[in-house]
Amino acid sequence: MKSTTLAATVMGLAVALAAPAHADPDTDFARELHTYGIYGPRDYNAWLGKIVCERLDKGVDGDAAKSVRFITPNLQKGTTQPQAWQFLGASINTYCPGKRVVLEQAAQRS
Numbered sequence: 258m259k260s261t262t263l264a265a266t267v268m269g270l271a272v273a274l275a276a277p278a279h280a281d282p283d284t285d286f287a288r289e290l291h292t293y294g295i296y297g298p299r300d301y302n303a304w305l306g307k308i309v310c311e312r313l314d315k316g317v318d319g320d321a322a323k324s325v326r327f328i329t330p331n332l333q334k335g336t337t338q339p340q341a342w343q344f345l346g347a348s349i350n351t352y353c354p355g356k357r358v359v360l361e362q363a364a365q366r367s
Contacts, residue, residue, distance in 0.1 A: 286351045293343040310353035321363035
């Protein structure tokens, strides 16, 4: 009886003290986009955000403005230019934080 109680206590503590699970980055990305009024299929937006990072990584888009020109026609009709920039920022923050310099350079130019 004591070993069963001890085992249950240890298991309870293990569950209670376990590190919290990390949220799904695609879900977090969708939530951030919603705060900007950007909607659409979660998987599509996540895919587009990852493509944005890949294009930046490979040098296809040499700067933030080129990335926004790529993003804009790929978002839902009616998406504003500020929303396209917000999409870029959210993409970088979620999927390629090492590319934040692209945003910093764009801010210095404006």
